[in-house]
Amino acid sequence: MSKRRRKKRGEKHGVNESWLLPYSDLMTLLLALFIVLFSTSMMDAEKFQQMSQVFNGIFLGGTGQIDYQNPVENDDHSKDNPNAGETSEQENENQEEEPILDLEEQKELEEIQAKINSYIKENKFNNRFATSLTGEGLLLTIRDNVLFESGKAEVREEDEITARELAKFLEMDPPRNIIISGHTDNVPIQNAHFSSNWELSVMRAINFMKILLEDKxxxxxxxxxxxxxxxxxxxDNSTAAGRAQxxxxxxxxxxxVKSEEK
Incomplete structure (x- = not known):
């Protein structure tokens, strides 16, 4: 009888190993987490975000989000060019900000550009006029010495005819929004009329626009x-040629399209 009782008591004190299963699952998840954290040093941002969403679902039930700052660049690439990541971000921003003309708009603006370029060539204004077609629209650049005396904002009387001829190219049906802008170099100006380059640039733009608008x-x-x-x-404002530009x-x-929206 005593042996049987001792045997039963021994059976009651046996080790319960049921806890090993959840423990092993937890260790597996932790190991996976450390592997993911280690691999982010060579993972791009998009893949990291995807992985973070998966682990948010596992650990947080999908209610939170891993805070992502900026994965470390590849070691070799970072050593060669420590600003590579910053440059790439700036290029992406520029690409996103640059608008794109649709084909119809581009064709119409190219026709206007061709007419202006023909006028520039006929009058030998190649070194003083320039046109360029960008995502913003058609840009006509006029050197200040074509229209103004140094430090002055009034269009020279002999050059008013040039402004009036340019106005003909701006006659469009339906019309488009047109922005006239003035620009200067960085040489300080302070005379009886203007205390800053800013004031000079504004008045040059306004006075040139006034002559254009003489066209009824x-x-x-x-x-x-x-x-x-x-x-x-x-x-480059450090050179005479750059300041002239x-x-x-x-x-x-x-x-x-932009004009109609406004």
Whole structure:
């Protein structure tokens, strides 16, 4: 009898191993998490976000989100170019911000550009006028010495005819929004008329626009003027040639789609 009782008591003190199953599952998940965290050093942002969503569902029931800052670049690439990630982000932003013309708009603006280019060639204005077609529209650039005396905002009387001839190219049916902008170099100006390059650039744009609007076929409601002073240079202000490029008036012909929306 005593042996049987001792045997039964021994059976009661046996080890229960049922806890091993959830423990092994937990360890497997933790191991997977460490592997994912380690691999993010060589994983792009998109894949990381996808993986984070999967583990959010596992650990948080889909109610939270892993905070993602910026995965570490490949070691070799980072050493060669520590600013590579920053440059790539800037390029992506520029690509996103750059608008794209639809085919119909591009064709119409190209026709206008061809007429202006023909006028430039006939009058030998190649070194003083330039046109370019961008996502924003058709841009006509005019060097300041074509229209103005140095440090002055009034269009020279002998050059008013040039402004009036350009106005003919802006006659469109239906009309488009047109922005006239003035730009200067970074050489400080302070005379009896202007205390800053900003003021000079604004008044040059306005005075040029006034002459354009002497054309009765142009509706002033579609025109606006801006002055950027020295703050949007296209050339190097440390050189005479660069400063000459920066002193300019620009005429931007916007796509008709934008005009109608406004």
């Amino acid at each position: 076929n142009l509706d002033p409601r579609w025109f606006s003027a801006k002055g950027f002073g020295e703050y949007q240079p296209v050339g 920066n002193r300019r008036v620009e005429v931007l012909i916007l796509p008709r």
